[in-house]
Amino acid sequence: MKTDIMNHESEMLYAGHNACPGCGAALAVRYLTRALGPDLALVLTASCWSIITGMPPLTALKCPILHCPFPSAGSVGSGVRRGLNAKGQYDTTVVVLAGDGGTFDIGLQALSGAAQRNEDYMFVCYDNEAYMNTGMQTSSATPFGARTATAPYPLFKEGQKKDIMQIMAAHSIPYAATATVAFPEDMERKLKKAREIRGFRFIHILSPCPPGWGTESSDTIHLSRQAVATGFFPLYEIINGVSWKMTCQPEGKRLPLKEYLSGQRRFKQMEDVRIEALQEEVDHDWEVLLKRIEASK
Amino acid sequence: MLPEIVKEQVSYACGTEPCTVNKTGEWRFLTPGKAERPSPCNQGCLLDGEIPAWLEAVKLERWEEAWQIMSRRNPFPALTGYVCFHPCTENCNRGQLDRDIEIPAVEKAIGQWRLDHYKPKVKALTAKGRVAIVGSGPAGMSCAYYLNEAGYEVTVFEREKVIGGMFTLGIPEYRLPRRVLKKELDLLESEGIKFRTGCNIGSDIRLSELYAEFDEVFLASGAWKPRRAGISGEDSSGAWNALDFLKAVNSSSSPAIADPVVVIGGGNAAVDSARSALRLNGVNHVTLIYRRSRAEMPAGQVEVEAAEHEGVELICNALPREIEEDGQAVKSILLDHCKTSLEGLAIDRSRAFSKTCGTVIMALGQERDYTLFDTLEKSSVLFAGGDLISGPATVPEAINAGRNAAMAIMAKIEGLPGPGLPAAEQSPVKFEELNLGAKMNLQLQDVQADPSAEASRCLGCGTCNTCGICYLFCPDMAVDVVDGRYEFNLDYCKGCGICFKECPSRALAMEGGR
Numbered sequence A: 001m002k003t004d005i006m007n008h009e010s011e012m013l014y015a016g017h018n019a020c021p022g023c024g025a026a027l028a029v030r031y032l033t034r035a036l037g038p039d040l041a042l043v044l045t046a047s048c049w050s051i052i053t054g055m056p057p058l059t060a061l062k063c064p065i066l067h068c069p070f071p072s073a074g075s076v077g078s079g080v081r082r083g084l085n086a087k088g089q090y091d092t093t094v095v096v097l098a099g100d101g102g103t104f105d106i107g108l109q110a111l112s113g114a115a116q117r118n119e120d121y122m123f124v125c126y127d128n129e130a131y132m133n134t135g136m137q138t139s140s141a142t143p144f145g146a147r148t149a150t151a152p153y154p155l156f157k158e159g160q161k162k163d164i165m166q167i168m169a170a171h172s173i174p175y176a177a178t179a180t181v182a183f184p185e186d187m188e189r190k191l192k193k194a195r196e197i198r199g200f201r202f203i204h205i206l207s208p209c210p211p212g213w214g215t216e217s218s219d220t221i222h223l224s225r226q227a228v229a230t231g232f233f234p235l236y237e238i239i240n241g242v243s244w245k246m247t248c249q250p251e252g253k254r255l256p257l258k259e260y261l262s263g264q265r266r267f268k269q270m271e272d273v274r275i276e277a278l279q280e281e282v283d284h285d286w287e288v289l290l291k292r293i294e295a296s297k
Numbered sequence B: 001m002l003p004e005i006v007k008e009q010v011s012y013a014c015g016t017e018p019c020t021v022n023k024t025g026e027w028r029f030l031t032p033g034k035a036e037r038p039s040p041c042n043q044g045c046l047l048d049g050e051i052p053a054w055l056e057a058v059k060l061e062r063w064e065e066a067w068q069i070m071s072r073r074n075p076f077p078a079l080t081g082y083v084c085f086h087p088c089t090e091n092c093n094r095g096q097l098d099r100d101i102e103i104p105a106v107e108k109a110i111g112q113w114r115l116d117h118y119k120p121k122v123k124a125l126t127a128k129g130r131v132a133i134v135g136s137g138p139a140g141m142s143c144a145y146y147l148n149e150a151g152y153e154v155t156v157f158e159r160e161k162v163i164g165g166m167f168t169l170g171i172p173e174y175r176l177p178r179r180v181l182k183k184e185l186d187l188l189e190s191e192g193i194k195f196r197t198g199c200n201i202g203s204d205i206r207l208s209e210l211y212a213e214f215d216e217v218f219l220a221s222g223a224w225k226p227r228r229a230g231i232s233g234e235d236s237s238g239a240w241n242a243l244d245f246l247k248a249v250n251s252s253s254s255p256a257i258a259d260p261v262v263v264i265g266g267g268n269a270a271v272d273s274a275r276s277a278l279r280l281n282g283v284n285h286v287t288l289i290y291r292r293s294r295a296e297m298p299a300g301q302v303e304v305e306a307a308e309h310e311g312v313e314l315i316c317n318a319l320p321r322e323i324e325e326d327g328q329a330v331k332s333i334l335l336d337h338c339k340t341s342l343e344g345l346a347i348d349r350s351r352a353f354s355k356t357c358g359t360v361i362m363a364l365g366q367e368r369d370y371t372l373f374d375t376l377e378k379s380s381v382l383f384a385g386g387d388l389i390s391g392p393a394t395v396p397e398a399i400n401a402g403r404n405a406a407m408a409i410m411a412k413i414e415g416l417p418g419p420g421l422p423a424a425e426q427s428p429v430k431f432e433e434l435n436l437g438a439k440m441n442l443q444l445q446d447v448q449a450d451p452s453a454e455a456s457r458c459l460g461c462g463t464c465n466t467c468g469i470c471y472l473f474c475p476d477m478a479v480d481v482v483d484g485r486y487e488f489n490l491d492y493c494k495g496c497g498i499c500f501k502e503c504p505s506r507a508l509a510m511e512g513g514r
């Protein structure tokens, strides 16, 4: 395979980190750092990744990490960029890394501010669809119908997953893209493209979480692939908030959503009507996405 | 305090140490490992030739290694690349995606590498034993090769003036280039194997004399006795048996035969005779006559098609009744119409017809000839193999027989346990079992270029083909790249099983516990 991702010399993630077996977030950041490193500075909010990288002096990454309070990530990113510029380190890539809780909910205000100001850095959200580090509480990124610690059986998450990509597109930022761990080449290409663009860039990475989703640890890649194949998580990019483009869609028809849901305990005992409702939501979003893509051609 | 070795790995990150001191492999609940299963190609291979393994080595352009793997089972890939019927390609899984792997092309390339890069070994002064081999065909050559490699002194006795058996005297040049064959045979000699040609065991030297002089003897004299039709005219001048005819053609004596030519038979010797005859000066018309239907011809369809393409006329469902002579020379052949029925061949004498011809070549098959054994007085263990034992078979089967004999002879002389029973058969990895979900990551284009590009198309069904998917998807950096290949680092593997699940080749297994 002739992709940079196979080049082990550019790895930035150390073995011995604290992620759970089969962690999608560990993989997401592995691909992220090797695509953007070595001259890279990370700003990190409280999340699983704080635990994955561990307590100082130990670290899981070959680059500096600045931990910041939850709601301030967007602002801290702005500050780090300007600070490095003041020092003349224009070439250092600045990335804010946050979970879905830190992005969709708690961090949204500062994120929106930085995007609106078109700050010159990259905001990456690894989305495991709940507050996993504190015990799998519902976030606004949790899909409809899923069970979480705050919506245990017979409850379930009501209301749909927040469409963060539309929010970011509405800020007319130069670049926004989705990615997931089963397609590292696609992810790498987007990250490298984003690195070369000035202004605010946003990457949304779907990262399966075996304990949080109730899945086999071996299924992480398979699920990530199915999320794309069902259209639940399409892979696309948005330039300047207006030009939408699909980047990587498996050939043939979309798989029924049921196939993606059935392997996950968080969707166990989900009634057929709800599965249908979620399927309709996915179909609807898919049509909207295709129209946007068509309109930007 | 951190050990020095870890300190060295400390990166440019602000005053921190890598977390590699955490041996997170201690969390492991399942352990991954290589667990190879047979591939459909190997299942078809008459030599059990470890095909995916040498394809993988060629993909990495590691020719020496490819040769090492290849020669464990097949020391003559340059020759089998040309003459083997390649049942391996029949069920190639890659064919279900686009096109079969061209296994013969890669096989030939490994053979050619060997011919080009051969360097004689320094041999031990004292041989482990002295072995005589009767017959220098593929079976004898293979046995000689393995014994010689292992440090035995080997003498091959051959009744003909040339060595190589069917390679040299049966299979025609247009199917096996003589420059390749010559190089291979020369190589055997330069490796130190002794050949005594023109020495018929049984008449020139008695078999019992060989047993007296050598530690062991391997008999591989083939199946050269022509089966006769038992019809009149079979012995007239102008009537040949196929092996004599091919021998004459292949000894470059270019026999003068009269046009038109009729060949009787449907096997490889028949097709080879027909095609060889058509290449002779003065021959304009060749007819191949077979008693059953075309579909029932034992010769390979490719061969039959090639013959027709070259202009050989094919008549099926006809059986010779009589070769009609004019004085001493062949004038025509009388044939009956016949058909395969449940009771066997149904001959219809009412539909006889005659075909004018100057030459008839009978290719009705060969039989084993055991007269050699008549001169044998007493021997407790007898080693014999190839066509002599199996009856007319194939080159790879003869090579296999020669290798098995070499192993058994070594075991006997060195007092080692003999070749064990073959391992229990596992089912080959089916196309549906492969994880082509990783197809997007693998970029499986259908490129056709050099042998290594061709080899890299192999999906490695049941065998690691160094695709790197396990490395790519391990969240724990627990798959190391060691000399271009992938190895588990159990210090860090948490046993998630992603590598096992994603391996496209199905070459891994997870075992319980650490």
Ligand SMILES: Cc1cc2nc3c(=O)[nH]c(=O)nc-3n(C[C@H](O)[C@H](O)[C@H](O)COP(=O)(O)OP(=O)(O)OC[C@H]3O[C@@H](n4cnc5c(N)ncnc54)[C@H](O)[C@@H]3O)c2cc1C
Pocket (backbone or CB within 6 Å): B083, B084, B085, B134, B135, B136, B137, B138, B139, B140, B157, B158, B159, B160, B163, B164, B165, B166, B167, B170, B171, B199, B200, B201, B202, B220, B221, B222, B223, B224, B246, B268, B269, B270, B272, B372, B385, B386, B387, B388, B392, B393, B394, B395, B396, B398
């Ligand atoms: C025309 C023809 C074409 C063929 N084409 C193919 C092909 O394309 N692919 C394939 O896989 N198979 C093919 N075969 C079959 C294949 O050639 C044989 O199965 C194979 O050669 C058998 O090897 P062997 O070593 O047992 O015997 P042989 O190759 O027959 O070698 C036996 C040797 O022993 C010698 N010998 C015999 N008696 C004595 C004696 N008393 N003393 C000393 N030497 C003796 C013979 O002269 C001969 O050299 C073909 C066969 C024929 C007849």
Ligand SMILES: Cc1ncc(C[n+]2csc(CCOP(=O)(O)OP(=O)(O)O)c2C)c(N)n1
Pocket (backbone or CB within 6 Å): A046, A047, A048, A049, A069, A070, A071, A098, A099, A100, A101, A102, A103, A128, A130, A131, A132, A133, A134, A139
């Ligand atoms: C201000 C503040 N509130 C709450 C927490 C507790 N906390 C730590 S991690 C976490 C969950 C974060 O969820 P998410 O951003 O989705 O990341 P994940 O753990 O799922 O990777 C929370 C609530 C905190 N550290 N700081």
Ligand code: SF4
Pocket (backbone or CB within 6 Å): B039, B040, B041, B042, B051, B052, B055, B091, B092, B093, B094, B095, B101, B103, B457, B458, B459, B460, B461
């Ligand atoms: S793809 Fe490779 S291993 Fe699989 S059957 Fe074909 S040649 Fe053999």
Ligand code: SF4
Pocket (backbone or CB within 6 Å): B460, B463, B464, B465, B466, B467, B468, B469, B470, B471, B486, B499, B502, B503, B504, B505, B506, B507, B508
């Ligand atoms: S994933 Fe690829 S490299 Fe890894 S064991 Fe399987 S075939 Fe070999």
Ligand code: SF4
Pocket (backbone or CB within 6 Å): A022, B032, B473, B474, B475, B476, B477, B478, B479, B488, B492, B493, B494, B495, B496, B497, B498, B499, B500
């Ligand atoms: S993917 Fe990595 S951690 Fe998971 S079982 Fe394989 S080697 Fe171990």
Ligand SMILES: [Mg+2]
Pocket (backbone or CB within 6 Å): A099, A100, A101, A126, A127, A128, A129, A130, A131, A132, A133
């Ligand atoms: Mg989360």
